[in-house]
Amino acid sequence: MHARTVLAGACAGLLTLTLAACGGSGSSTSDATSTPAASTASASASAPALTLVDGWAKSTDSMPAGSMSMTGVFGTLTNATDKDIQVTGGMSPAGSMVETHETVKNASGTMQMQKDLDGFTVPAGGTFVLAPGANHLMVMGLTQELKVGSEVTLTLDTDSGPVEVTASVRAFPGAQESYVPTPSPSQ
């Protein structure tokens, strides 16, 4: 299972890059000089310290009307450096802020989502998986629709500075768990 995940991640990273490359300018690019090898080379040459591999966000298309206040972002945070990276939250043009969320068992024994006040630690040279029903990022206070097949950008706050990541917006019927507002520790 672990091996499969790693393989999928490596494959998907290339996909994300190629899709971003052809979608960025909005113009139709000629592929006469484009080769897989070139994609691979550019991927390793400019690999940032922290990336979101297979990043995706739940689209608002299929959300019930009126419930479109926030959405989950998933994927595999990948740390290419030799020191741990702490992700504590962030910003997105699609909403008011980005929060780190975790899944906890409440007093009645059911699983609920709540803000993870400590953030996520992506280990040096390792990964941190964001998945429905587990740890994930939330774009709070959505200010726009997230349409399936579009992209959403997040700027993550980390202890080594801001990191921009993108996620592909996808239809997803899950991730409808209830969320528990977490009292701020300062209050």
Added chain:
Amino acid sequence: MTATTTGGPARRGLLASAAGAAGAFALAGWSASDGSPRGAPPRPQDADPATSVRPFRGEHQGGIADRPQTYAAFAALDLRPDVDRDAVRRLFTVLTDDIERLMTGAAPVTDQEPELAAVTAGLTVTVGVGPALVARAGATVPAWLAPLPAFSIDRIEERWSGGDLLLQLCAESPTTLAHAQRRLLTAIEPLCTLRWVQRGFREPFEGEHHPMRNLMGQVDGTVQPEVAGRDAGLLWCGDEGPAWLVGGSALVLRRIRMTLDTWDRVDRLSRENAIGRRLDTGAPVTAPAGATATAIADLNAKDSLGFHVIDDGAHLRRAHAMAPHERFLRRPYSYDDAPTEGSLSDSGLLFAAFMADPVRQFVPVQQRLADKDLLNLWTTPVGSAVFAILPGARDGELLGERLFA
């Protein structure tokens, strides 16, 4: 006596003309579908068939000229009313990523059953578009991209016909197929509504000793144009049409219901007369003993009473190409669905044929079969659809990207 021993390319061309254009039930050996030489083993020995992978990237999509997998599902969808040009592009963004992942076994990013996706089983997903989608993308609609004319034999039902978007899924595992279909349909659900799904199968043990046979027992869908060589122009769209379609093709999908209750009453000699071929080998009834399905039919041969040996209404004769361009690549699947009330079977053929121009290549043949074909006694077209099959996605490209050029 086979095509290979009777002559060179000229004779083979004649053979392909004679049998290749046959309508629903044309016969003889599937050739070189994966680009391998004629006579090569029809089933490449994969290290592990469960995880065999067919290429997604390339000039053409998979699921067309490659060897037909055992199981297929054809799903047609309609665009939701509010889908505009941008939304069509987003549709292809999702499809390209998810199809590439499914075909390579990586699983779509939203897939919570990646273990099912890991069994690729030679999966191909082939994407086609109808005229409404092309129009919404703002691209040129080729003249042939329209419903086929109504033929006198047709009893077309809307529930098997038309559509804005086609997904043809083929795999060696029905589990793989079901999973891929479910994942793709849910992935694009905000943009499309499902119109119909038609599922089919071929002979799982298909090979030299076990040809594809339809459910009437006839060797089916085998003699083909040489699409990997000199007949490539019959299959792939070229510069004569819209630029976005170069390297693409057209799919004609006809759902042909078999009335097996009445077919059961027919003796084997009469069955062979109706088709013009022998049931055991698929060879033309004029061919000498020991001939194979690829033997050349003698349409002029007469019996002692002066009647044509190949009946004037035989399917082989009526489907015979009257011009070299009246040929196309057939990739048929049988269907055997749950019988409706009062019947014992709901069986037939998903006649899937790929070609560069259906109006030029397919319609004349279908017209002849509608005018006269003994097989019409037991077969009825109940579904019909035409799609433009997108060119393959090259490296860095989305499927359908050239629609937006």
